[in-house]
Amino acid sequence: MTKKIGDVILDVQNISLRFGGVKALTDISFNVKEHEVRAIIGPNGAGKSSMLNCINGVYTPQEGSISFRGQTFKHMNSRQVAEMGIARTFQNLALFKGMSVIDNIMTGRNLRIKSNLFLQALRIGPAQREEEEHREYVEQIIDFLEIQAFRKTPVGQLPYGLQKRVDLGRALAMEPKVLLLDEPMAGMNMEEKQDMSRFILDVNDEFGTTIVLIEHDMGVVMDISDRVVVLDYGKKIGDGTPEEVRSNEEVISAYLGTSH
Amino acid sequence: MAFFLEALLGGLMAGMLYSLVALGFVLIYKASGVFNFAQGAMVLFAALAMARFSEWIPQWLGLDNKFLGNLIAFVLAGACMFVLAWLIERLVLRHLVNQEGVTLLMATLGIAYFLDGLGQTIFGSAIYQIDVGMPKEPVFLLGSVFEGGILISLEDVYAAGIAALLVVVLSLFFQKTGTGRALRAVADDHQAAQSIGIPLNRIWVIVWFVAGITALVAGVIWGSKLGVQFSLTTVALRALPVIILGGLTSVPGAIIGGLIIGVGEKLSEIYLGPYVGGGIEIWFAYVLALVFLLFRPQGLFGEKIIDRV
Amino acid sequence: MFYRENGQFKTSYRADQQIFPIAQDRWAVLALIAFAFIGVPMLADEYMFRAILIPFLILALAALGVNILVGYCGQISLGSGAFMAVGAYMAYNTYIRIDGMPLIVALLAGGFFATLVGMFFGIPSLRVKGLYLAVATLAAQFFCDWAFSRISWFTNNSTSGSVSVSNLSVLGWRIDTPVEKYLFCLAFLVVFGLLAKNLVRSAIGREWMAIRDMDVAAAVIGIRPMYAKLSAFAVSSFIIGVAGGLWGFVHLGSWEPAAFSIDRSFQLLFMVIIGGMGSIMGSFFGAAFIVILPIFLNQFLPAAGAIFGVEISTALVSHVEFMVFGALIVWFLIVEPHGLAKLWSVAKQKLRLWPFPH
Numbered sequence: 001m002t003k004k005i006g007d008v009i010l011d012v013q014n015i016s017l018r019f020g021g022v023k024a025l026t027d028i029s030f031n032v033k034e035h036e037v038r039a040i041i042g043p044n045g046a047g048k049s050s051m052l053n054c055i056n057g058v059y060t061p062q063e064g065s066i067s068f069r070g071q072t073f074k075h076m077n078s079r080q081v082a083e084m085g086i087a088r089t090f091q092n093l094a095l096f097k098g099m100s101v102i103d104n105i106m107t108g109r110n111l112r113i114k115s116n117l118f119l120q121a122l123r124i125g126p127a128q129r130e131e132e133e134h135r136e137y138v139e140q141i142i143d144f145l146e147i148q149a150f151r152k153t154p155v156g157q158l159p160y161g162l163q164k165r166v167d168l169g170r171a172l173a174m175e176p177k178v179l180l181l182d183e184p185m186a187g188m189n190m191e192e193k194q195d196m197s198r199f200i201l202d203v204n205d206e207f208g209t210t211i212v213l214i215e216h217d218m219g220v221v222m223d224i225s226d227r228v229v230v231l232d233y234g235k236k237i238g239d240g241t242p243e244e245v246r247s248n249e250e251v252i253s254a255y256l257g258t259s260h
Numbered sequence: 261m262a263f264f265l266e267a268l269l270g271g272l273m274a275g276m277l278y279s280l281v282a283l284g285f286v287l288i289y290k291a292s293g294v295f296n297f298a299q300g301a302m303v304l305f306a307a308l309a310m311a312r313f314s315e316w317i318p319q320w321l322g323l324d325n326k327f328l329g330n331l332i333a334f335v336l337a338g339a340c341m342f343v344l345a346w347l348i349e350r351l352v353l354r355h356l357v358n359q360e361g362v363t364l365l366m367a368t369l370g371i372a373y374f375l376d377g378l379g380q381t382i383f384g385s386a387i388y389q390i391d392v393g394m395p396k397e398p399v400f401l402l403g404s405v406f407e408g409g410i411l412i413s414l415e416d417v418y419a420a421g422i423a424a425l426l427v428v429v430l431s432l433f434f435q436k437t438g439t440g441r442a443l444r445a446v447a448d449d450h451q452a453a454q455s456i457g458i459p460l461n462r463i464w465v466i467v468w469f470v471a472g473i474t475a476l477v478a479g480v481i482w483g484s485k486l487g488v489q490f491s492l493t494t495v496a497l498r499a500l501p502v503i504i505l506g507g508l509t510s511v512p513g514a515i516i517g518g519l520i521i522g523v524g525e526k527l528s529e530i531y532l533g534p535y536v537g538g539g540i541e542i543w544f545a546y547v548l549a550l551v552f553l554l555f556r557p558q559g560l561f562g563e564k565i566i567d568r569v
Numbered sequence: 570m571f572y573r574e575n576g577q578f579k580t581s582y583r584a585d586q587q588i589f590p591i592a593q594d595r596w597a598v599l600a601l602i603a604f605a606f607i608g609v610p611m612l613a614d615e616y617m618f619r620a621i622l623i624p625f626l627i628l629a630l631a632a633l634g635v636n637i638l639v640g641y642c643g644q645i646s647l648g649s650g651a652f653m654a655v656g657a658y659m660a661y662n663t664y665i666r667i668d669g670m671p672l673i674v675a676l677l678a679g680g681f682f683a684t685l686v687g688m689f690f691g692i693p694s695l696r697v698k699g700l701y702l703a704v705a706t707l708a709a710q711f712f713c714d715w716a717f718s719r720i721s722w723f724t725n726n727s728t729s730g731s732v733s734v735s736n737l738s739v740l741g742w743r744i745d746t747p748v749e750k751y752l753f754c755l756a757f758l759v760v761f762g763l764l765a766k767n768l769v770r771s772a773i774g775r776e777w778m779a780i781r782d783m784d785v786a787a788a789v790i791g792i793r794p795m796y797a798k799l800s801a802f803a804v805s806s807f808i809i810g811v812a813g814g815l816w817g818f819v820h821l822g823s824w825e826p827a828a829f830s831i832d833r834s835f836q837l838l839f840m841v842i843i844g845g846m847g848s849i850m851g852s853f854f855g856a857a858f859i860v861i862l863p864i865f866l867n868q869f870l871p872a873a874g875a876i877f878g879v880e881i882s883t884a885l886v887s888h889v890e891f892m893v894f895g896a897l898i899v900w901f902l903i904v905e906p907h908g909l910a911k912l913w914s915v916a917k918q919k920l921r922l923w924p925f926p927h
């Protein structure tokens with residue numbers, strides 16, 4: 001069954017990002033179409049995470065703009081981004097170590113919880129109902145990611161692979177239109193990677209979520225992505241389908257090095 | 261005008277004393293990234309040690325010479341600070357490597373309480389005198405320019421001089437010596453420093469010992485001026501705003517911050533005090549620090565704090 | 570084998586989310602509350618009420634407030650004494666200056682003013698954390714120390730600098746005897762404990778903990794750091810303020826600013842650290858520990874000294890108290906940062922196996 005890929009939903013235009021004298025990103029432009037799986041690849045230090053951080057509002061680029069569903073922004077505000085429907089996972093797992101799996105994923109539902117402090121203190125009416133409703137949604141995510149047995153465990157005690165799933169779960173709880181995944185398979189073995197790929201593809205398939213994915217494993221990238229952007233030293237050196245990018249001279253030399 | 265100058269000078273001198281205490285904070289922070297809430301307790305402990313030793317040594321050794329007695333007492337107190345530094349590293353710091361700053365801060369709070377109790381258990385809790393030969397009579401300067409002259413306490417001038425000397429020595433130590441470099445590496449990143457072979461334990465003992473000596477000098481000067489008593493620990497609390505102003509990582513900042521706070525307290529008490537019922541000194545330094553925290557948390561000379569994701 | 574959840578199946582999320590999901594826990598807590606309300610008044614003597622139980626209840630309430638800010642939201646605060654003072658003095662002024670003001674309303678008003686002050690001095694938390702925030706809260710402490718000593722409006726222009734209240738009553742029921750005072754404070758503690766527990770297991774509690782654990786990630790999820798931090802300061806200060814009012818009105822009867830000095834702030838912080846940060850139960854454990862320890866040392870040390878023929882003066886006892894506090898803080902931070910509450914839950918885990926060895 002061929003997937004229906006829509007129009008451009010996220011458009012990155014001429015983004016430049018500097019930290020003091022270090023140029024993290026130079027004049028980066030690319031777009032992401034709705035419902036597709038877009039991979040961002042490149043050697044370490046190429047600026048891939050910085051790019052996601054710009055989209056997310058964690059960093060503010062000095063130049064350029066980002067358009068999301070037709071609206072253009074010079075810089076993104078984290079909360080606005082979350083409200084607009086962009087969620088992300090982190091390379092180094094920004095989980096809330098002190099809380100259980102359920103609570104971590106529940107935080108992803110925060111934007112949808114409307115009852116105020118006083119109602120929550122009394123735990124009546126809307127507050128109680130919301131807790132149950134959102135708990136139900138979170139349980140569905142837990143089923144989907146197959147982590148039922150660990151739902152009450154403090155996240156800090158889980159093995160790395162499971163923590164990555166919780167990170168994904170928390171992002172999914174936000175019911176995002178676009179999901180930014182920062183090296184979701186880092187540090188995983190073959191089996192875990194297969195599981196994670198399956199989850200990502202299922203999310204893309206069932207919910208139509210657009211996926212922007214930073215990944216180092218070429219096999220995975222070639223397998224699951226529709227289009228690929230290649231970064232090197234903060235500049236874009238490739239943009240196209242996996243096959244096009246694989247045979248791109250510049251990309252090959254960036255990864256494998258050329259003989260001078 | 262003369263009155264203003266007197267107040268100004270008085271403030272500068274008081275500020276210098278704050279700086280002496282603040283110096284100890286900055287040292288430990290600069291060299292280990294730990295904020296040492298126990299610095300005040302260390303000042304008290306050192307001052308108690310000095311006071312009591314200078315009392316006991318002549319009795320134990322049958323000495324007559326005041327100067328010699330004081331000297332031996334000073335050395336002995338210094339040795340106590342070394343043992344203290346060693347114990348703190350062994351029993352506390354070693355087990356809290358790479359914990360968050362807040363945990364270490366609270367641990368030093370615990371050390372502060374412990375030291376308070378220990379010092380008074382060993383050395384007693386009455387008010388003691390330290391007499392190291394500081395001049396006690398005030399001096400009148402510039403009698404020809406201003407009628408009656410400006411009142412200056414020579415003791416304070418000596419204190420300022422000693423503090424300045426200490427700052428110069430410490431700055432040289434940090435910048436020019438190998439140990440100083442190692443200390444700065446440790447402050448930056450414990451684990452990284454360890455991985456290149458810097459012996460964390462020894463570094464920490466050295467740092468806390470140096471801070472202890474600073475505390476001893478501060479204790480002697482304060483104790484000589486005010487007498488050694490429990491309220492010395494509250495002095496340490498006054499030193500916190502000094503480092504906020506000066507910057508947690510800056511030795512000159514501790515001095516300048518101290519001077520600003522000292523002058524600010526004195527002048528605000530004299531000129532603003534009467535309008536609001538007096539006693540402004542209690543909170544002036546802290547509210548000034550609060551303002552800095554809102555607009556320039558790194559202080560005048562500190563390094564900017566950057567958070568990487 | 571007795572403490573097990575065998576056979577206790579939950580058929581709804583609501584049941585799973587309740588405060589005490591294990592039936593044995595529920596019974597135990599209900600029994601404890603019943604004992605506290607009915608049994609203790611029959612068994613305890615006046616000394617126990619005055620010296621141990623009433624201070625414990627009020628300080629446990631204050632520790633609860635501090636725990637919300639420091640333990641759940643991760644914002645260090647050394648100004649809790651000041652917030653207690655605001656609660657006490659503003660409750661006093663509300664009570665004295667407005668005719669016919671009911672006692673409970675006055676206490677809550679004190680809490681309300683404490684909330685305002687708390688939120689004001691919590692503003693720096695939006696910019697700084699750790700030590701820097703500690704200094705900001707110390708500004709609150711010292712400023713309030715000064716304000717309540719020098720601004721005579723607060724003390725109703727009292728010449729001695731101290732204020733007092735008497736003839737307390739609620740809806741005609743006098744609060745005079747130790748038992749009445751005890752029950753009054755107990756009621757406050759139970760009600761606030763329940764409200765606090767509800768808050769920390771709801772969305773706002775998760776927001777607080779998210780900010781504590783990783784504030785950058787929290788922002789990315791859509792949590793507003795400003796709202797979370799200021800609400801933590803607000804709720805925390807309210808509870809601490811009410812506790813301050815209770816401390817002045819019910820426990821002390823008459824007080825001066827020194828009752829809420831920086832030593833009080835440190836004491837509350839120690840309760841939270843030793844009892845367990847981020848735990849409602851922990852606040853109670855910590856308060857009990859810190860209230861009982863000095864009394865214990867006061868009895869034990871001279872007795873131990875007598876055995877060895879050493880005279881132990883009261884000054885020495887207080888020095889030893891300092892040493893014990895300091896050592897315990899360090900010990901807990903190294904060995905069990907989650908405090909007595911963690912030790913308790915570990916013990917319960919062991920209890921699940923009892924009486925079997927493994």
